[in-house]
Amino acid sequence: MLDVTLIRQHPDRVRDGLRKRGVDVDVPGFLALDAEFRAARTAVEELRAERRRISAAVGARRRDGDPGEELQAQAQELTGRLAEADAALRRLAQRHQEFLDGLPNLPADDVLAGGKEHNQVVRTVGAPPELAQPVRDHVTLSEELGLVDHRRGVRLAGNGYWVYRGEGAALEWALLNHFLDAHRRAGYEFVLPPHLLTEEAGYTAGQFPKFADEVFRTGEGGGRRFLLPTAETALVNLHRGETLDERDLPLKYVAYTPCYRVESGSHRTAERGTLRGHQFNKVELFQFARPEDSEAAQLELLARAEELVAGLGLHYRVTKLAAKDTSPAQAKTYDVEVWLPSLGAYAEVSSVSNAREYQARRGGIRYRPAGGGRTAYVHTLNASGLATSRLLPAILEQHQWPDGTVAVPEVLRHRGLPDVLRPRVTQG
Template identity: 40%
Template sequence: MLDLKFVRKSPETVKDALRKRNMDLDLDAFQAIDAKRREYLQEVEDLKSRRNEVSKQIGQRKKNGEDAEDLIQAMGEAAERIKELDALAKEAEAEVQDWMLSLPNIPDTSVPDGEDDADNEELRTWGALPTFSFLPKEHWELGVQLSGLDFERAAKLTGSRFAVYWGWAAKLERALAQFMLDIQTTEHDYTEVMPPVIVNSQTMRGTGQLPKFEEDLFKLEGWEYYLIPTAEVPLTNLHAGEVLDEQDLPRGYAAFTPCFRSEAGSYGKDTKGLIRQHQFNKVELVRFAHPDHSFEELENLLGHAETVLKRLELPYRVVTLCGGDIGFSAVKTYDLEVWLPGQDTYREISSCSNCGDFQARRAGIRFKRAGAKKAEFLHTLNGSGLAVGRTLVAVLENYQQEDGSVAIPEALKPYMGGLERITPKN
């Protein structure tokens, strides 16, 4: 959430941010509502002040034995008007709050202009793209042929965009998650957390999923509970309403959880395979940073996610998201895109974002500088470290062999019980 005082004082900056995001929000309408709310509140204050004066006048008249009926009647009318104005102000306040919750974060000046992902800027690449003496297959074909991925039985159990993992596939998914967690917790000082995957609406609002993205969420019928779309939601809100000490920053949390997304608006996209599932697993990284150092922490976070791809020797590129593609809560975002030879393209496998104080303001997460009397909002960051299913996709496609088998990356062999190669019998 943006600072209301900032929105009032710098409307042109907010309008420029909306233009950069290619968002159409009538900020003038918001300003009109906010001005009306303040008018109501000011009138209430004026009436209360007048009421106090009249109350003294009534007391003086009664003391002098004079009639005060006209003043008493005026007091009653003022009380009714105050009641009416309080209701109007409350209604306007709710509208202001709704508006504030709908306003996205202000992109950093380093974020490039652009309309969509086609305008994202490639920052760098890593690793040589693999070459094959045969036409490489897509992961879903490999997974089915090797008897590891079963989409037909998943459709029978639930519906489309779900998968059953058999044997080696289930083991590989588990191995990848363990591999990622070990790197982040032993090398990059993240504390591992196992949070609930069902959260309340306030927790969803804290990170910006509500109210804007409700159609993308799975809500439990009859409850104000939601299945998490990412562990960013519970991890960030672990410190909702708290004040941390400056010396506690930065701090990082890592969690391996299932994630649930309705994929609203993605009809017809990536209908085959694991790229766009309703349920998938992810290792999420969340960092709480000092405002003076959050962009340094963004680079650190990006490097932590890159480490996983480098250890797996998977070629990838880093792109800076443009204004039209950046997330609702983000100030700046880098995407990691892994190379998928079966699709002959790079695909997103991680987004690493600095959210500034946007989420901290919504969730009430503060810190206190050493010697300071007043607490202030800290900065939050998040990134996938990585999306486990998509990493499995990348391993299958990049390590496929001409005979239809898939080699195990060297770094994963200890996690796969020494298995060298995936064949149907695995």
């Protein structure tokens, strides 16, 4: 949520920042609504104060034996006026809050305006591997090696699902454990959060109300929950409504969860296999940081994601997203993208984002300065560390050999995996 004071004091800055995202809002109209809302709130407070004054006067007269009928009549008339003013204030407050809830975060100053076409490649690491032709794609390799059973995944759950099998399941699990071990060594606290979350959790993360239809839901009424689309949604809510101690910051967490997404790919080559689906595995990093530390924290998270990708021997690049391509809750995002030879394109395996105080405002997450003074909102940051459903295709394609075998990254071989994955005739 944006700071309403920022909108009041710097409306042009807010308008111009949102236009970088392609969002044109009626800031003058909101300021008029805001003035009406504040005036209505003041009027209600004044009426309540007047009612308290009259009630006290009635009580004093009664103690003196005077029923104070005239004052009682005034109190009754005031109660009616207060009820009307309260109702008007509630209507204005709802409109006021709906406007604020609908605003995305302001993009950072160094984020370019526009969509994907304005994403900036920050650096490219390594070179695409020189592979024998024809290059096998990840779907063919995963089937020949007996790693992923797409047909039975569809039979079990429908389109957009798959089953990891044999060495494929072992490779998936080895990747997740490798990532978790690395992040724990770096001082991140391991968290296994619930997969079902409340509406308030989605609101704090900035996904609701705008994207409330893009999650899987379960239950009705008060028991209504949704399946988390990413562990970020859970981790940002760990300290919802809390005031943290500055001496404890930054708080660093790492979580493993499946991620559940309503959207999935199609049968187009660029979205086949495990590249896009309704359920995939991801290790997520999260930090609660002081505002003055959040830029450095984002670069630290980016370095962590890059180190893991590089350690798998993969060619990749880092891209800074333009404003329209950045998630609405985030101010700045870097993507780490791996090379897929069969597509001649890159696929994102980690998004490293800084929400600044946007999520903290929605969730009421503050910190108390060590030297005293007023509390302030923390900054929240997240990074995929890493998502595996696109890593497996990149490993298969970049490490393939002409004979159909695939070399297992050396960092994973001590986890019970062979040095080389070899084709199987069938998937039993």
